[in-house]
Amino acid sequence: MAAAANLSLAPYHHHHHHHHSDTNHHLPLHFTTLLLLPTKKRFTISCNSAKRAAAPPPPPPPSAVAQDPKTPSLAEQLKPLSTTTLSDQPNETHLLSKPKSTWVNPTKPKPSVLSLQRHQRSASYSYNPQIKDLRQFAKKLNECTESDFSAVIQTIPHSPSRENALLVLNNLRPWQKALLFFNWLKSQDVFPMETIFYNVAMKSLRFGRQFQHIEELALEMVEKGIVLDNITYSTIITCAKRCNLFDKAVEWFERMYKTGLMPDEVTYSAVLDVYAKLGKVEEVMSLYERGRASGWKPDSIAFAVLAKMFGEAGDYDGIRYVLQEMKTLGLQPNLVVYNTLLEAMGKAGKPGLARSLFEEMVDSGIVPNEKTLTALVKIYGRARWARDALELWERMRLKGWPVDFILYNTLLSMCADLGLVDEAERLFDDMKASEKHKPDSWSYTAMLNIYGSGGSVDKAMDLFKEMSEKGVGLNVMGCTCLIQCLGRAKKIDDLVRVFQTATSAGVKTDDRLCGCLLSVVSYCKGEDSDKVLGCLELAKPELVEFVKLLSGEESNNFDFVKEEFKRILSNTAVEARRPFCNCLIDICRNRNCHERAHELLYLGTIYGLYPGLHTKTEEEWRLNVRSLSVGAAQTALEEWMGTLAKIVQRKENLPALFSANTGAGTHKFSQGLGGAFASHVEKLAAPFRESEEKAGFFIATREDLVSWVQSKAASSSSSSSAVSAV
DNA sequence: GGCGACGATA
Numbered sequence: 001m002a003a004a005a006n007l008s009l010a011p012y013h014h015h016h017h018h019h020h021s022d023t024n025h026h027l028p029l030h031f032t033t034l035l036l037l038p039t040k041k042r043f044t045i046s047c048n049s050a051k052r053a054a055a056p057p058p059p060p061p062p063s064a065v066a067q068d069p070k071t072p073s074l075a076e077q078l079k080p081l082s083t084t085t086l087s088d089q090p091n092e093t094h095l096l097s098k099p100k101s102t103w104v105n106p107t108k109p110k111p112s113v114l115s116l117q118r119h120q121r122s123a124s125y126s127y128n129p130q131i132k133d134l135r136q137f138a139k140k141l142n143e144c145t146e147s148d149f150s151a152v153i154q155t156i157p158h159s160p161s162r163e164n165a166l167l168v169l170n171n172l173r174p175w176q177k178a179l180l181f182f183n184w185l186k187s188q189d190v191f192p193m194e195t196i197f198y199n200v201a202m203k204s205l206r207f208g209r210q211f212q213h214i215e216e217l218a219l220e221m222v223e224k225g226i227v228l229d230n231i232t233y234s235t236i237i238t239c240a241k242r243c244n245l246f247d248k249a250v251e252w253f254e255r256m257y258k259t260g261l262m263p264d265e266v267t268y269s270a271v272l273d274v275y276a277k278l279g280k281v282e283e284v285m286s287l288y289e290r291g292r293a294s295g296w297k298p299d300s301i302a303f304a305v306l307a308k309m310f311g312e313a314g315d316y317d318g319i320r321y322v323l324q325e326m327k328t329l330g331l332q333p334n335l336v337v338y339n340t341l342l343e344a345m346g347k348a349g350k351p352g353l354a355r356s357l358f359e360e361m362v363d364s365g366i367v368p369n370e371k372t373l374t375a376l377v378k379i380y381g382r383a384r385w386a387r388d389a390l391e392l393w394e395r396m397r398l399k400g401w402p403v404d405f406i407l408y409n410t411l412l413s414m415c416a417d418l419g420l421v422d423e424a425e426r427l428f429d430d431m432k433a434s435e436k437h438k439p440d441s442w443s444y445t446a447m448l449n450i451y452g453s454g455g456s457v458d459k460a461m462d463l464f465k466e467m468s469e470k471g472v473g474l475n476v477m478g479c480t481c482l483i484q485c486l487g488r489a490k491k492i493d494d495l496v497r498v499f500q501t502a503t504s505a506g507v508k509t510d511d512r513l514c515g516c517l518l519s520v521v522s523y524c525k526g527e528d529s530d531k532v533l534g535c536l537e538l539a540k541p542e543l544v545e546f547v548k549l550l551s552g553e554e555s556n557n558f559d560f561v562k563e564e565f566k567r568i569l570s571n572t573a574v575e576a577r578r579p580f581c582n583c584l585i586d587i588c589r590n591r592n593c594h595e596r597a598h599e600l601l602y603l604g605t606i607y608g609l610y611p612g613l614h615t616k617t618e619e620e621w622r623l624n625v626r627s628l629s630v631g632a633a634q635t636a637l638e639e640w641m642g643t644l645a646k647i648v649q650r651k652e653n654l655p656a657l658f659s660a661n662t663g664a665g666t667h668k669f670s671q672g673l674g675g676a677f678a679s680h681v682e683k684l685a686a687p688f689r690e691s692e693e694k695a696g697f698f699i700a701t702r703e704d705l706v707s708w709v710q711s712k713a714a715s716s717s718s719s720s721s722a723v724s725a726v
Numbered sequence: 727g728g729c730g731a732c733g734a735t736a
Contacts, residue, residue, distance in 0.1 A: 131728090170730080170731075198731090201731090202731080229731095231729085231732045232732085234732040234733065235732055236732095237733090238732070265732095265733080267732070268733080270733045272733090300734075302734085304735065305732040335736085369735095372736095407736085469736045597728075
């Protein structure tokens with residue numbers, strides 16, 4: 001409960017006071033804050049921010065509102081908002097006192113911002129006794145071919161009156177039919193085409209994602225002088241959004257803006273979503289505040305949009321802002337908003353707050369659905385909170401909360417990530433026993449992941465057989481898990497068989513799978529290595545070529561290797577680049593090409609594959625090898641020792657402490673790194689010792705290191721350097 | 727007898 005209170009109380013607080021103009025000092029703190037700060041990580045909440053944020057000063061007099069003689073574009077309007085003042089609570093006189101305000105609709109004599117027009121469904125329709133016939137007719141139109149259309153249209157059971165025509169148009173699903181019918185209506189010329197006909201036709205076109213056609217209709221409306229209303233604009237905008245034509249969506253909103261039409265709540269949230277999907281957080285917040293200032297009361301959908309946006313940005317303060325705003329407006333989050341907020345909390349890295357928000361939701365009487373639980377399971381999994389995840393699962397079963405495939409599979413992959421083998425098996429059996437949710441290829445993948453990373457080759461292969469028996473397709477990830485497992489068990493013939501089965505069944509190989517094959521190559525010899533390279537040859541031939549180049553007899557020059565390596569990396573998915581480099585380094589070391597291994601580590605570093613490999617503070621220099629393979633970590637250690645030796649010899653300043661972080665091996669792939677590192681330290685006789693307090697750390701003091709370098713120089717130096725030293 | 731002209735979540 002304490003955490004729940006935490007969530008909603010602290011208001012926004014900003015640190016960036018520059019740009020803070022005098023003109024907006026009267027606005028509530030959160031308002032100006034949001035408009036002024038740079039997009040990324042704008043806010044940090046400090047503990048005392050709640051105390052510092054006093055009650056907002058009163059709004060300015062209406063005359064303080066800036067005016068423009070011409071109608072500027074929306075972009076122009078949104079930008080200067082940060083230095084422009086707007087009233088928080090406008091009223092009618094306020095608006096009428098500035099007739100040129102962009103947001104006043106010139107076609108309407110009495111603009112009412114506060115009561116936005118929303119269509120009243122009941123009012124626009126009355127009961128139509130011919131509905132059955134007309135629906136049947138619409139069905140016939142839907143099902144006929146386009147060439148039969150003109151014949152079928154003649155069989156219309158009743159006269160195409162305005163209401164009848166609307167009813168039919170409304171029931172035409174395929175956009176082609178809607179467009180044909182719409183054009184037919186126009187050719188009949190029995191009544192004038194009103195806005196609603198265009199809107200209904202556009203709905204169908206949007207369903208078919210026909211933005212081109214929608215835009216043509218809209219331009220036709222403009223040309224014929226038919227009024228475009230909020231429904232028209234929001235249909236156009238959401239269609240553009242669905243077609244990923246975000247610039248078009250903005251363009252049409254700007255157009256609407258220029259006509260002076262007031263957006264209603266639907267248009268607001270549609271446009272906010274467009275800006276949010278474009279990553280334009282500043283614009284979203286400007287528009288949000290502008291809307292609020294002109295009397296718009298944001299609803300749950302608008303807040304879901306905002307929450308999603310802040311979640312995507314991992315912006316925790318933004319999430320708090322949403323909660324605060326809802327509270328201010330006296331709006332209780334609904335299920336969707338809670339789900340969005342929960343997911344946002346997860347993305348912002350706040351599992352504890354997500355958990356308390358979830359409890360708050362349940363306490364308020366809202367029953368979680370599949371999406372809620374999926375979001376939460378993901379969060380607990382990522383936080384490695386096995387206990388919370390399993391307790392949640394238990395609670396789901398007890399309460400009979402809804403489950404679906406995604407939730408089941410999310411639970412399974414959570415078990416895979418946390419190494420919960422027994423629980424995963426139980427869950428998998430549950431799925432097999434259930435009627436509705438038999439394990440699918442995702443479920444099998446999660447199980448293959450568990451058995452694969454746990455080294456249970458036989459169980460993994462049993463699953464593989466079971467899949468083909470049950471007709472469940474193997475996907476790339478399952479294939480990768482299986483191959484990794486077979487590789488470690490040195491069952492290379494099985495590996496090749498799995499690879500061939502998968503590819504001939506249509507599995508498209510990806511760079512992760514190639515990285516997995518490459519890692520098998522790195523620890524295989526002779527014939528085995530050739531077999532795996534044979535698989536890799538089919539998936540990524542240039543990589544095999546590069547492996548041959550690395551161990552080739554001909555002495556390749558560095559620049560050539562560099563160019564080839566760069567070419568391969570740029571044709572490789574980002575997430576597979578470091579694994580490639582790690583494996584290639586391992587391959588070099590296993591083939592005694594240590595020089596080349598160092599070159600590859602160097603190249604990997606300059607291509608940004610190992611960010612944070614070295615960190616330096618005043619007191620401590622650290623080598624961070626957690627994301628490196630064994631060979632790469634050894635290479636990095638050698639490199640570091642060489643550099644440190646030079647620094648000692650040059651008598652430059654050194655910190656008191658040196659450390660190497662291998663990680664404690666809790667992650668399934670990093671196991672064994674610590675041990676391998678320890679033995680390499682021993683081989684080099686480097687003065688690092690495993691830390692007793694911090695698992696996964698190797699420590700050396702400055703004194704140890706200096707004396708090691710000096711003794712090494714003394715023992716290994718030739719007589720000439722010994723002479724020069726004298 | 728009961729008619730979806732506009733917006734949100736994995």
